[in-house]
Amino acid sequence: xxxxxxxxxxxxxxxxxxxxxxxxxxxxxxxxxxxxxxxxxxxxxxxxxxxxxxxxxxxxxxxxxxxxxxxxxxxxxxxxxxxxxxxxxxxxxxxxxxxxxxxxxxxxxxxxxxxxxxxxxxxxxxxxxxxxxxxxxxxxxxxxxxxxxxxxxxxxxxxxxxxxxxxxxxxxxxxxxxxxxxxxxxxxxxxxxxxxxxxxxxxxxxxxxxx
Numbered sequence: 001x002x003x004x005x006x007x008x009x010x011x012x013x014x015x016x017x018x019x020x021x022x023x024x025x026x027x028x029x030x031x032x033x034x035x036x037x038x039x040x041x042x043x044x045x046x047x048x049x050x051x052x053x054x055x056x057x058x059x060x061x062x063x064x065x066x067x068x069x070x071x072x073x074x075x076x077x078x079x080x081x082x083x084x085x086x087x088x089x090x091x092x093x094x095x096x097x098x099x100x101x102x103x104x105x106x107x108x109x110x111x112x113x114x115x116x117x118x119x120x121x122x123x124x125x126x127x128x129x130x131x132x133x134x135x136x137x138x139x140x141x142x143x144x145x146x147x148x149x150x151x152x153x154x155x156x157x158x159x160x161x162x163x164x165x166x167x168x169x170x171x172x173x174x175x176x177x178x179x180x181x182x183x184x185x186x187x188x189x190x191x192x193x194x195x196x197x198x199x200x201x202x203x204x205x206x207x208x209x210x211x
Contacts, residue, residue, distance in 0.1 A: 024117060024119075025118075025119065026114060026115070026117075027101060027115040028113070028114055029064060029114075030103065031103050032103070033102075034101065035101050035115075037117065037119070038096050038099070039097055039121065040095065040097075041094070042091065043092060044091060045122050046089075046122065046126070047088065047091060047121050048086075049087055049099065049117060049119040049120065050117075051084065051116065052083070052115065053114070054116055055114075062111075062113045064103055064104060064115065065101070065102045066078070066080075066087075066101055066102075068089075068097070068099045068100075069097070070093065070095070071097065076097075080104070122153050123153040126149065
């Protein structure tokens, strides 16, 4: 998320990327503005997030308005006068999902507001306790189930990356083809213009009887 040897240093970031694991974020929302976080997510991915306003004064909790939007602008979650909350949804399209927090002026003394945001996607958003109770599994079997989910998530992300790479390759090939035709056309125009200039100069010198 933005706001934001095989070496172990390379392996761990890759796993976090593939599995969609994200630690809690601390956001400082300005008193007169909005703070947003975004993440690029594929379609059919579960997103779960909890947010909590942190206050130095235990008797007074400032409130914020929260709006979560899809890549095409659909509002997935919108609430005002909130000190805490949760939103969950399954993505319908691929793209950048945006969560914005806006400080409500009447609820604080022109101070920045601190928010703890725990944003989880994909395999990290699954409720394994409920799954374990439903399927009556525990211990090693539960851990194997989690590993199976991890492998499936990695496989799906690899397929998505391969599809995106193929799309980018097609775009690059089309762009290269257009650039090549533009270059040929530019050279052709230059040759035609040069020929016309030579013809004009020849006729000019002939009229002046210089040649």
